[in-house]
Each structure stands twice: as structure tokens, then as C-alpha cells.
Amino acid sequence: MAKAVLDKKLAASVNILPKASSLYFWNGEIEEATEILLLIKTKTSKVHTLSSYIRLMHPFEIPEIFSLPIDRGDAHYLKWLEESMKEE
Amino acid sequence: MAKAVLDKKLAASVNILPKASSLYFWNGEIEEATEILLLIKTKTSKVHTLSSYIRLMHPFEIPEIFSLPIDRGDAHYLKWLEESMKEE
């Protein structure tokens, strides 16, 4: 998934965190599962397309997809992010 | 803690990250400890009650509790979150 979103220029970088355990409700019951969290860094303008792509590709019926707004970022980093996501 | 906040419908899901090491100030000194971060997904309306519950249950004198606002979320996911937290 991480490579695919970069290939499609839907993000500039992805951190794949080590396995985490998750507790969540499913059909009214509390379930437990091992999950891998992806921290995907992208531009606001791509969030919707990125979310739709993940929903399409993800094996879960309802994958957990949400975005957190960056408050400030290092200027060089933000420039790199912008350039990395330019379509060829 | 993760199970308890779900049992009380104070959250819809919790990720329990693998152990992390933490550096922090305590009485003016820099201390190091192994900690487990919980990423708790909930509704804004429950943040205050959830924080108070964690403060009550947590073994630390001052546990690190703060909330990050979700910018956008997948519609199906947000609907699931809302339904999961409905009180019976």
C-alpha cells in the first residue's frame, strides 16, 4: 500500500510503524487485532483522492482513514514535499 | 486502559503502539522511561470525559493526555465511529 500511494504520486513519504495491537468495536463487540499504522505525508489537495484509493485497495471493510492538519513545517521539507509530488 | 475506555463508550478504537522510550522533565531533571503510547480515536464531545477518566485510572501523577483534531476522515469510517460510540 505504501509503495502504491507513492507510485501514484498521492503522497511524498510514508512511515510504516511496527505492528501495533488495536481494540475496536465491530458489530457491537470489542474486537482485538494486530494492525500496521501508516503515517502518510501528503498535500491537502490530495487527501480526498488518497482516501478513496486506500478504501479501494484496503482489505478491511472500513479501514481507518483520517487526516491531521500540519500546523507548521520546515521550509525545506515543505518544498521537498511539493516537488516530490509533482506529476511527471 | 484501552479496553476500559471502549467499555465505557469513551472511544471507538485504540491503537496500542509498541514500547517507546521517553525523555521528560521531572522536578527539573531529565528522566528516561519506557512508555506505551495509546492512540485513542473518539468524538470531540467525549474528549473531556475521556481525559478525566484516564487521569483517574492512570498510574502516573501527570499522564500525558492531549487531543489532536482530525481534519478530514473517510465518510464510512466517521459513520462507523459515530455508531460505535452510541450508548446502548
Add this chain to the structure above:
Amino acid sequence: MAKAVLDKKLAASVNILPKASSLYFWNGEIEEATEILLLIKTKTSKVHTLSSYIRLMHPFEIPEIFSLPIDRGDAHYLKWLEESMKEE
């Protein structure tokens, strides 16, 4: 890095997450590397100085540095954060 930012009172606490794998663009190619994410908790007023310090100290040409705004925080925790960052 984590100890240094505390020593300089640029932050109140740092979580050092376990190694994560990262995919990112570099010179138009997708690269993979093992990285360590630092979750640095600080005050908005220190974000710029903290970012500049990390850029100076970090071995990468363009380290990933951005800030996420805290929405709400436990009152005791925020008081602790404020006091921890007071310059002697």
C-alpha cells in the same frame, strides 16, 4: 537528539518510537530507509527555534520536521509542560 532538545529547553518531552521503515522520494526515485520517529512535545512559541536546531543537528539533508497543533490537553499536563520549559 532527544536529550539535546530537552537540555536546551526547546521541548518538555520526547517519545522515541521503535524503528519504522519509511518510503520517500529522493531525486525522483522511491527510496526505502529505516527511521526513528521522535514525537517532541513543545510550546508553539518554541516550534521555529526547535525546527532550526533539528535542521542544524540532523544528519539528513532534509529531515522531516513539522508540527501538529494540540487541540485540547489535560490541565495538569499543560501546566507541567509550561513549567518544564521555564528557562533557569
